[in-house]
Amino acid sequence: MSGAARTIGVVLEMIRPEFPDISVSKLRYLEAEGLISPDRQQPSGYRRFSQQDVDRLLYVLRAQRDRYLPLKVIREELEAIDRGEEPPVHHPQPAEESSEPRQRAKRGGGSGAGLMARRQVLAESGLGEAALIQLERLRIIQPRRGSQLYGPEAVALAQSAKKLADYGVDLRQMRVLQQAAAMEAALVEQILEQYRRRQGPPPEVVRDLYRSVLQAHAALLHGQIH
Template sequence: MPYGLRSIGQVLSVLKADFPDVSISKIRFLESEGLIAPERAPSGYRRYAESDIARLRYILTVQKSHYLPLKVIREHLEAMDRGEDPPRLEPVTGAAAAIEVPLPNAAGAVPQQRGAKRPIRVTRRELLELSGLSEASLAELERHALVSPRRGTVYYGRDALTVAVAARKLAAYGMDARHLRVVKQAAEREVGLIEQAIAPHLRRSQSPQQLAQEVMQLVMHAHAAIMRSTMPQ
């Protein structure tokens, strides 16, 4: 193999330290989408230059940290190919940020979160790639109504991605869609409780949605605290 070029297996070894979920199928998927174009040897084997690896690092980073759909990543790469700087992206802590709950202050009020999180709009194929779920696992989550596209569309949002990522990680502990169904049922009961609690205040509120969000965050905070205090020490 020419000096400076690597095989796909060697590229995988280089990337694994920073991106543990990367796989050969993932790299080939990105190639099939036209995001990378490694050199091909006469034998047909892919040969990756350092520029290909840098390109892969960029793709995997913005997927991991910002959940950008492939269409947007492609636009970034095209800008970079023209010699332009890619758009500046605000830091995102990952899927867990979608369920992060701010703590109430001394007066019991929940502080407003800094800036709205960027909406996520991904296809089913992108959801599978970003979450690392198998098609069968995603189908099972959908069968239990734990994950679904946004109403009236074929695209999935941030909550669907959060559940998908959590489901993949929980599978390592023997928890599957049936167990998460119990979590969904508990959440539905809590939503009913919140709706009942805020109903008398809706007419007086200038922002019913903000009122519902504040009460929901308080309930989520209490829920997390109760779970922590209930867990064996």
Template sequence: MSAAARNAAPNPASALRRKSEAKATKAKTMSIGVVLESLHAQFPEVTVSKIRFLESEGLISPQRTVSGYRRFTQEDVDRLRYILTTQRDNYTPLKVIREQLEALDSGQVTAIVSAGKTEPLVTPEQFKAPTITRLTDTDVANQAGCSEQDVAELYKIGLISPDSSGFFNTDDVAVASAAIALRAFGFDTRQLKSLRNNARRQADLISQVASPVANSKADTARQQAEELSQQMTALVVSLHATLVKTDLRNEYNS
């Protein structure tokens, strides 16, 4: 390849580099609402608070108008895509992403886009709080395909529970549906309670790590703790699923 061709070839890291002189240019900028709209197709769970949180963590540095409004360049949007993709597909902690971005910014490495990467079975986005809903026990029974008596029993053994107003949510429907399906395979109440207790122990382990972050004095402490919990939950569930699969394979192949 000639020198001219090499110079003309696109640099995969150029969209992520945040050199100070680049900010001095009169690049076209966009509002945070426009940025959010451009990201939603690929990352439907991203929110304004998420973008602000990433800024507070020093991962992105949008420009500010005299009035204090954020203005984003296309480089900022590309950088956000890199961060969100790395979090979603690789469960990478923000500390590691920051180190990767610093290496990209300094030109030590270039961005690598994996072709044909298999989507992960479990992602942190799956562990966000459920959409606010107000479902009665009848609603849960209808949506889960079970009886109200089934719902009452699942509540009794602690698999689902209403909020302080007495209403259930979509997560309760998912739990009820899975529990009824397991019953069809022969799972009894004792075994379902065992699954619930295992989940509680895993949640406690995650909480031990996330709670100190949530209790810190940082303005973004709660957001940071939620992000951390979602990433750890995805990893714990993925690890648990793989270990169960491995144990069963070893049992049947022994």
């Protein structure tokens, strides 16, 4: 079957062992962004993926997962490959190192890099439209202040909400986690206040503080469960 065209359902089953959270909406989003181009000229109108389409899809997904590349950069690499050129080398940017620009975006500075549209949040997370609307009404997921764009934390929250819903958790119960996070954030802000009276907290202090709070949270949660 290596040369046969595959339906979107077959492709999902093929790549799900490597990418468990992959969804139809994610594939459609990548197609809308021009990163993959399955054949849609069939009489049925359904998408058909050749082996080349599957390889291209895997290239995109691995570049996101392993090298933390944004879609714009991945598109540049694919365009170079299509021209028969060696793609430009983009080194991976670990999530920890990339958090500072995202923090600047959260505070309103910078050019807004890392922000995304609503449809991208849905595509990246696999969450349904109705569930996202409910989370927005609960003020658990919201666009950045003064904007219609969402930060990367919106995708993480949407993914968690989807998984918890699969276990039968009502989305309204996400408020429990929100309240715990608000108390932890208040503690962090209180600790950082001493630095703000000077020249602001050094980035390494902020990272270490957040890491320590998250570590304590995970340990306390484990202790409560076990």
